[in-house]
Amino acid sequence: QVQLVESGGGLVQAGGSLRLSCAASGRTFSIYGMGWFRQAPGKEREFVGGITWRGDSTHYADSVKGRFTISRDNAKNTVYLQMNSLKPEDTAVYLCAATSSDLRFLSRRYDYWGQGTQVTVSS
Numbered sequence: 001q002v003q004l005v006e007s008g009g010g011l012v013q014a015g016g017s018l019r020l021s022c023a024a025s026g027r028t029f030s031i032y033g034m035g036w037f038r039q040a041p042g043k044e045r046e047f048v049g050g051i052t053w054r055g056d057s058t059h060y061a062d063s064v065k066g067r068f069t070i071s072r073d074n075a076k077n078t079v080y081l082q083m084n085s086l087k088p089e090d091t092a093v094y095l096c097a098a099t100s101s102d103l104r105f106l107s108r109r110y111d112y113w114g115q116g117t118q119v120t121v122s123s
Helices: 102-106
Strands: 002-005 008-014 016-028 033-039 044-050 058-060 068-073 076-084 092-099 119-123
Touching: 016 033, 016 044, 016 092, 033 076, 044 076, 058 068, 058 092, 068 102, 076 092
Parallel strands: 008 119
Antiparallel strands: 002 016, 016 076, 033 044, 033 092, 044 058, 068 076, 092 119
16 A cells, blocks of 8 residues: 655745645555646546656646646655646645556556645635
């Protein structure tokens, strides 16, 4: 099993920045890739981006390309989501996820989930 804990959410004005963290524990040696998702009230969960545990590949949703960056620190078993130029429509609960499968990583289907952290962007 892999346990994930997100942190770093909060309230920020439009145009501002936030950095979210996701600390992984447990069977981290089995992780192939990690991802970030978000869910706004009344909307379906949306893929934001993903990164391989080795850090050699990232991919992003079109809605965040050029504004959000995912990185990882394997020594700390932590993945980060740097969010810049935030917009009110970025307001959501942000969830971290992990998978041990390369195929599931590529298809954006994850096995382990954190509880989420709230990000609110005011206009």
